[in-house]
Amino acid sequence: MGCGQSIDADQAHQNKQSAAIDAELRRARQDEAKTVKCLMLGAGESGKSTLVKQMRLMYANPYSDRERHDYKEIVFTNALQSMQAVIRGFEVCNVALPQQHIPTAEYLLSVHSEDATDPSTGDIEPGVRDAIIALWAEPATKEVVARSSQFQLNDSAQYFFDAMPRLGEPRYVPTDQDILRTRVRSTGIVEEVFAVKAHRLRVFDVGGQRSERKKWIHCFENVNVLVFVAAISEYDQVLFEDSTVxxxxxxxxxxxxxxxxxxFTQSAFVLMLNKVDLFTNKILGAGPPLGAYFPDYTGPPRDLEAAKNYMRAKFIALNPRKDRGLYVHLTCATDTNQARVVLAAVMDQVLTRLLSEVGLL
Structure with a gap:
């Protein structure tokens, strides 16, 4: 009789373990059903990482004091490297640097990125600050920046040059907009997790340069949503990694x-035609005509709506899966108000589609 009781006890224990495993699997399936996997793709410097930062501002906690302090060095480095690129751009654009500014330019070219920050205060080195302000006050510098499609220059260069008096103040703390404007080349895969309307949003931001792209495909088969970001303002620019393309x-x-x-046959697709603000400035301002780089554009050279419609139609035509829903948005990733509206609309569209597919709508 004792042996029978032992068997019954063992069976009860096994049943209890099995029930616990089943319950854990159910919880895991429920969690998975509430998880939306979003893959951010696009060529280098398209603005993917900026959009991820906007998601952080929308759906997560504000940047902490520690994080803002860490961004100071990135801000200063971006400003220094941008002005160094402009100084080199004088020769590329065949613009003469005024004689009185040559010592200032030579000084900035001699400063290493890690030396732009004063280690004792965490603020920008006063000499670097003053040199950038002095060069930016020179009209010839602005002429070179206006022709920056002829060389490689961070899109936020002018923002940081204009803001340098504020960035150079003692105990400066980066604002959200300063952080959005920073540029750090994406390498590898970065994951962010956000809570959105009772769902868990996992966002994967992967490097956009050619050398990074081979890491994309094998990692992300049939993610829920694929967001492709293209910078339409770059119609007159060449690749960082290949100046012939x-x-x-x-x-x-x-x-x-x-x-x-x-x-990605089962993934929802979102196409973000980004940097529409810079695109607008080029089309309506002194930028080169769109048709000079894309001869199939036949609209008026300074017609913004015609240029936008051309860009939208060009990308839509390249989508071979006409049966798949494609959400298209023109965006400015650094404009927080506009980005909030667009990202909220994207999440509504994607969540509605996913809930419909599982029969909850």
Whole structure:
């Protein structure tokens, strides 16, 4: 009789363990059903990481004092490296640097990025601050910046140059906009997790340069949503890694290959035509005509709506899966108000689709 009781006890223990495992699996399936996996793709410097920062501001805690302090060095480095690029750009653009500014330019070129910050205070080195302010006050410098499509320059260079008196104040603390404007080249895969309307949003931001792209496909088969970001303002610029290739032409080729990939047949697609503010300035201002780089554009050279419609139609035409829903938005990733509206609309569209697919709508 004792043996029978032992068997019954063992069986009860096994049943209890099995029930616990089943319950854990159910919880895991429920958690998985509430998890939305979002993959951010696009060529280098398209603005993917800026959009992820906007998601952070929308759906997560504000940047901490520690994080803002850490961003100070990035802000200072971006400003220094941008002005160094402009100084080199004088020769590229065949613009003469006024004689009185040559010592200032030579000084800035001699400063290493890690030396832009005063280690004792955490503030920008006063000499670097004053040199950037002095060069930015020179009209010839602004002429070179206006022609920056001829060389590689951070889109936020002018923002940091204009803000340098504020950035150079003692105990300066980066604002949200300062952080959004910073540029750190994405390498590898960075994951962020946010809570959005009772869902868990996992966002994967991957490096956009060519050397990083081979890491994309094998990691993310059939994510819930794929967000492709293309900087339409770069129609007159060349790649950082290959000066013979037009940036927008590269983006369209990349988009076509991703949109037609067998790895994403079940994914919702969101296309963000980014940097529309810079695009607008080029089309309506002194930028080169769109048709000079894309001969199939036949609209008026300074017609903004025609240029936007061309860009939208060009990317939509390269999507081989006409049966798949494609959400298209023109965006300015550094404009927080606009980004909030667009990102909220994207999440509503994607969540509605996902809930419909599982029969909850």
């Amino acid at each position: 037009n940036r927008l032409a590269e983006a369209t080729m990349l988009w076509e290959s991703i949109a037609g990939s067998r790895w």
